[in-house]
Amino acid sequence: MSLGRLLAIGVALMMAIACGAIALGIGVAMDPVLRDVLAQFGLSGLEAVLADLAEGYAPDPGMVEGAVNLGRAILLLVAVPPALNAVVGEVLGWRSLAWYGGATGLLTALLPWLMRGAGGPVVQGAGAGEGRVTAILFCTGGIAGLVYWLAAGRFAGRGPATMWAAPRR
Numbered sequence: 001m002s003l004g005r006l007l008a009i010g011v012a013l014m015m016a017i018a019c020g021a022i023a024l025g026i027g028v029a030m031d032p033v034l035r036d037v038l039a040q041f042g043l044s045g046l047e048a049v050l051a052d053l054a055e056g057y058a059p060d061p062g063m064v065e066g067a068v069n070l071g072r073a074i075l076l077l078v079a080v081p082p083a084l085n086a087v088v089g090e091v092l093g094w095r096s097l098a099w100y101g102g103a104t105g106l107l108t109a110l111l112p113w114l115m116r117g118a119g120g121p122v123v124q125g126a127g128a129g130e131g132r133v134t135a136i137l138f139c140t141g142g143i144a145g146l147v148y149w150l151a152a153g154r155f156a157g158r159g160p161a162t163m164w165a166a167p168r169r
Contacts, residue, residue, distance in 0.1 A: 009086060012151035016082040020108075020144030024078060027136035033129050034136075077137065081107040082144045090156050100149035101142045108141025109134045 028034045049059045085104045
């Protein structure tokens with residue numbers, strides 16, 4: 001694998017992660033339940049941190065830890081699936097649009113369910129809210145995978161570019 005290909009993969013992954021993050025933000029903003037929950041927690045947390053800072057106190061460590069954990073969760077959902085599928089696709093030389101878009105979307109949608117099964121509590125009866133979140137995550141991963149495919153995935157496994165010459169007659 002050449003240095004140029006590695007550079008193309010890195011740039012394509014950065015583009016895919018950025019587009020996935022934007023898609024996740026739009027999905028959360030469009031879902032009324034997620035929008036209300038985020039607004040409630042975000043505003044109360046911001047108000048508490050700003051009040052502490054205005055009074056000259058250090059912010060609550062629990063709030064800082066909560067923000068760091070939220071950042072880790074978003075990074076896990078947005079960065080890991082496209083990177084993992086890019087590595088598999090590049091190693092195996094797959095150039096399929098369905099692989100990059102579909103597999104990345106599926107892995108992104110399954111991550112919360114896999115993490116819940118790994119050590120979280122099991123909740124009986126998934127509600128409509130969980131179905132909407134799963135659909136938003138599938139679309140987020142699908143968009144990130146499609147962006148990666150457009151930028152680098154459709155050229156996976158190909159040899160170095162050669163110049164075309166007209167056949168001699």
